[in-house]
Amino acid sequence: xxxxxxxxxxxxxxxxxxxxxxxxxxxxxxxxxxxxxxxxxxxxxxxxxxxxxxxxxxxxxxxxxxxxxxxxxxxxxxxxxxxxxxxxxxxxxxxxxxxxxxxxxxxxxxxxxxxxxxxxxxxxxxxxxxxxxxxxxxxxxxxxxxxxxxxxxxxxxxxxxxxxxxxxxxxxxxxxxxxxxxxxxxxxxxxxxxxxxxxxxxxxxxxxxxxxxxxxxxxxxxxxxxxxxxxxxxxxxxxxxxxxxxxxxxxxxxxxxxxxxxxxxxxxxxxxxxxxxxxxxxxxxxxxxxxxxxxxxxxxxxxxxxxxxxxxxxxxxxxxxxxxxxxxxxxxxxxxxxxxxxxxxxxxxxxxxxxxxxxxxxxxxxxxxxx
Amino acid sequence: xxxxxxxxxxxxxxxxxxxxxxxxxxxxxxxxxxxxxxxxxxxxxxxxxxxxxxxxxxxxxxxxxxxxxxxxxxxxxxxxxxxxxxxxxxxxxxxxxxxxxxxxxxxxxxxxxxxxxxxxxxxxxxxxxxxxxxxxxxxxxxxxxxxxxxxxxxxxxxxxxxxxxxxxxxxxxxxxxxxxxxxxxxxxxxxxxxxxxxxxxxxxxxxxxxxxxxxxxxxxxxxxxxxxxxxxxxxxxxxxxxxxxxxxxxxxxxxxxxxxxxxxxxxxxxxxxxxxxxxxxxxxxxxxxxxxxxxxxxxxxxxxxxxxxxxxxxxxxxxxxxxxxxxxxxxxxxxxxxxxxxxxxxxxxxxxxxxxxxxxxxxxxxxxxxx
Numbered sequence: 001x002x003x004x005x006x007x008x009x010x011x012x013x014x015x016x017x018x019x020x021x022x023x024x025x026x027x028x029x030x031x032x033x034x035x036x037x038x039x040x041x042x043x044x045x046x047x048x049x050x051x052x053x054x055x056x057x058x059x060x061x062x063x064x065x066x067x068x069x070x071x072x073x074x075x076x077x078x079x080x081x082x083x084x085x086x087x088x089x090x091x092x093x094x095x096x097x098x099x100x101x102x103x104x105x106x107x108x109x110x111x112x113x114x115x116x117x118x119x120x121x122x123x124x125x126x127x128x129x130x131x132x133x134x135x136x137x138x139x140x141x142x143x144x145x146x147x148x149x150x151x152x153x154x155x156x157x158x159x160x161x162x163x164x165x166x167x168x169x170x171x172x173x174x175x176x177x178x179x180x181x182x183x184x185x186x187x188x189x190x191x192x193x194x195x196x197x198x199x200x201x202x203x204x205x206x207x208x209x210x211x212x213x214x215x216x217x218x219x220x221x222x223x224x225x226x227x228x229x230x231x232x233x234x235x236x237x238x239x240x241x242x243x244x245x246x247x248x249x250x251x252x253x254x255x256x257x258x259x260x261x262x263x264x265x266x267x268x269x270x271x272x273x274x275x276x277x278x279x280x281x282x283x284x285x286x287x288x289x290x291x292x293x294x295x296x297x298x299x300x301x302x303x304x305x306x307x308x309x310x311x312x313x314x315x316x317x318x319x320x321x322x323x324x325x326x327x328x329x330x331x332x333x334x335x336x337x338x339x340x341x342x343x344x345x346x347x348x349x350x351x352x353x354x355x356x357x358x359x360x361x362x363x364x365x366x367x368x369x370x371x
Numbered sequence: 372x373x374x375x376x377x378x379x380x381x382x383x384x385x386x387x388x389x390x391x392x393x394x395x396x397x398x399x400x401x402x403x404x405x406x407x408x409x410x411x412x413x414x415x416x417x418x419x420x421x422x423x424x425x426x427x428x429x430x431x432x433x434x435x436x437x438x439x440x441x442x443x444x445x446x447x448x449x450x451x452x453x454x455x456x457x458x459x460x461x462x463x464x465x466x467x468x469x470x471x472x473x474x475x476x477x478x479x480x481x482x483x484x485x486x487x488x489x490x491x492x493x494x495x496x497x498x499x500x501x502x503x504x505x506x507x508x509x510x511x512x513x514x515x516x517x518x519x520x521x522x523x524x525x526x527x528x529x530x531x532x533x534x535x536x537x538x539x540x541x542x543x544x545x546x547x548x549x550x551x552x553x554x555x556x557x558x559x560x561x562x563x564x565x566x567x568x569x570x571x572x573x574x575x576x577x578x579x580x581x582x583x584x585x586x587x588x589x590x591x592x593x594x595x596x597x598x599x600x601x602x603x604x605x606x607x608x609x610x611x612x613x614x615x616x617x618x619x620x621x622x623x624x625x626x627x628x629x630x631x632x633x634x635x636x637x638x639x640x641x642x643x644x645x646x647x648x649x650x651x652x653x654x655x656x657x658x659x660x661x662x663x664x665x666x667x668x669x670x671x672x673x674x675x676x677x678x679x680x681x682x683x684x685x686x687x688x689x690x691x692x693x694x695x696x697x698x699x700x701x702x703x704x705x706x707x708x709x710x711x712x713x714x715x716x717x718x719x720x721x722x723x724x725x726x727x728x729x730x731x732x733x734x735x736x737x738x739x740x741x742x
Contacts, residue, residue: 002392002627002630003396003399003412003623003626003627005399005400005402005408005409005412005623006402006408007400008400008401008402008403008406010401010402010403012403012405014616015401015403015404015616015619017400017401018400018401018620021373023397023398023399023400023620024398025374026394026397026398026620027394027395027397027398028374028376028394029376029378029379029388029389029394030379030381030386030388030389030570031376031377031379031381031701032379032381032383032386032701033386033571034383034701035379035695035701037376037377038376041374041376064436064437064440064572065435065436065440065597066435066615066616066617066618067615067616068596068597068614068615068616069435069436069440069597069615071597072595072596072597076595096596099596100596103592103593103594103595103596104594191616193616199401199618199619199620199621200404200616200617200618200619201435201572201618201619201620201621221474222474223474223475223594223595224443224447224474224594224595225439225443225467225470225471225474226436226439226440226442226443242706243439244437244438244439244440245385245386245437245438245439245562245564245571246437246571247437247570247571247572247621248386248570248571248572249389249394249397249570249572249621249624250570250572250618250620250621252374252376253620255374256373256374259373324406330402330403330405330406335613
């Protein structure tokens with residue numbers, strides 16, 4: 001084997017570092033995607049994802065695509081030309097939802113908020129009442145700002161208006177409680193490379209029976225054959241009908257990751273994320289980093305930090321490059337409007353540990369003392 | 372690590388068994404998808420894929436999806452409502468192309484042929500002249516029948532008519548010579564789990580500059596944001612602009628697989644596939660299996676065998692189940708019209724070896740002697 005890569009501590013917006021057991025699971029010699037032994041693993045993964053998503057949806061599956069492809073799948077199934085869609089835009093990923101909906105021909109109304117703040121439920125609810133959307137879409141954990149969006153009131157208003165609700169859980173799943181059924185979410189997607197600490201490559205997703213009924217009743221078929229849930233239901237339902245070849249090794253990795261999550265317990269895991277974030281914020285204060293988001297709306301797994309003048313003077317990208325080169329630590333820069341304004345520090349999954357925070361603080365000390 | 376799976380020799384239509392070095396590469400601890408160390412690997416993979424595809428296309432990339440998603444990408448970028456598309460349908464996968472084109476709103480003309488036979492170039496050429504398509508799409512190695520489709524004359528006629536040509540290379544890439552530039556192919560896709568002997572999960576694909584220009588000039592954007600080549604060009608071009616998170620581990624596996632292909636040489640690899648197929652066909656004759664496809668149109672990596680009456684009497688699926696249970700060997704059943712009529716035996720990538728054939732023949736002997 002000739003691949004050789006530097007060791008990295010991945011404290012950006014994802015991927016996070018992968019547990020060695022997950023890496024070993026991915027290196028298991030293959031079985032076929034139609035093999036009964038593999039189908040048993042797929043079932044176990046579906047059940048594990050139902051637990052994580054807080055749902056009994058039958059169509060809770062690892063989509064054969066990355067998290068962004070999971071977003072694509074939710075919109076492809078629910079949007080047709082002329083569908084009225086309301087999107088909540090609290091950052092880059094809410095903006096993306098709007099763009100994707102637009103490409104499917106939706107009439108999109110965007111509710112925007114300042115990066116670093118939540119979408120005010122009252123504002124979203126008014127917009128729902130005003131525009132009577134057929135689909136409402138927003139982000140649970142906005143990866144571009146580190147904001148933890150309250151979900152329940154908005155979803156309830158959307159349901160009352162008869163709309164489907166799409167929720168982006170890319171960064172929240174496995175690090176924050178997600179309860180699709182309690183919250184009345186119809187379609188949700190995530191990625192494996194954040195709080196589940198798997199490599200990127202799969203999009204855990206869940207679709208309510210109401211979505212399946214809607215798709216079955218559509219006059220024109222879902223444009224994207226690859227992501228059509230009515231076809232995917234053949235393979236991920238009881239019959240295991242061939243649709244496409246599932247990414248077997250990635251699913252083995254996810255199965256192992258879900259076992260690790262279950263062994264730890266969701267509440268303990270969420271608590272571990274909270275503790276790590278707290279230590280980070282306390283620890284970076286002395287370097288002049290301040291959180292972008294007010295305390296009650298902060299995500300535990302992703303902290304947006306305003307870059308202090310000392311770091312700005314040297315060039316924030318240059319300082320990040322030094323952290324990578326001298327210490328093997330990756331932290332994320334800002335995206336969109338926040339490029340050059342914030343750093344994004346991810347303490348996700350395996351990396352949500354106080355000793356990991358201390359390693360970052362030590363590296364910052366070494367790099368920033370000389371500025 | 373708690374995943375435990377039976378050992379399998381994968382002689383169906385894919386996946387094939389993965390080289391241990393590729394499995395080890397996939398288990399390498401992660402680096403980030405924006406890490407310069409990873410970008411160097413992505414470049415190496417792009418260059419390796421160019422060699423395999425026989426092209427200098429800049430946009431030769433591992434798409435973050437499976438082979439079927441690669442098909443989706445080619446159609447999503449080139450088809451708009453009203454686009455005239457001619458598809459060659461020599462089996463299930465040509466049929467799929469027609470379905471996918473139809474979903475994007477194309478006016479589809481299908482040229483069909485009996486399963487097990489090629490699309491006659493003269494018939495395709497007449498259809499091109501008659502229907503003046505804007506896109507012509509067909510399959511190089513039809514995985515449902517084991518037919519090796521001649522490409523050049525059809526592609527030349529399509530180009531002369533001003534059409535884009537889409538070629539499915541899922542099963543051919545890495546086992547048969549593919550020469551996109553010589554053949555004048557505009558868009559081609561493959562999978563990693565066939566002759567490249569990687570796990571499924573990536574779609575090697577290549578798009579000509581003409582496709583990129585066409586997409587840039589489209590009035591309405593590509594419907595599928597995730598697969599829009601004009602956006603993907605940002606990450607896979609020189610600038611490495613973030614679009615979605617690349618499936619890092621799968622790409623490390625592919626990088627290793629491409630190194631193995633290069634070390635062996637494409638011609639030696641193709642010859643190894645031919646030798647293995649020859650031994651298979653000679654060896655199964657005594658059990659009454661006959662090839663579906665006439666000799667000059669047979670694929671080396673996938674052989675379709677008519678199921679003999681002795682096996683039919685016991686139930687062909689039951690015999691395949693015994694091969695799996697007693698010998699750990701997977702062979703494929705028929706798809707579509709050929710379900711219950713043929714077996715599909717894949718000798719792909721790592722499995723295209725005479726000793727592998729002999730193991731299958733021994734297992735068949737053991738199972739069929741008692742019928």
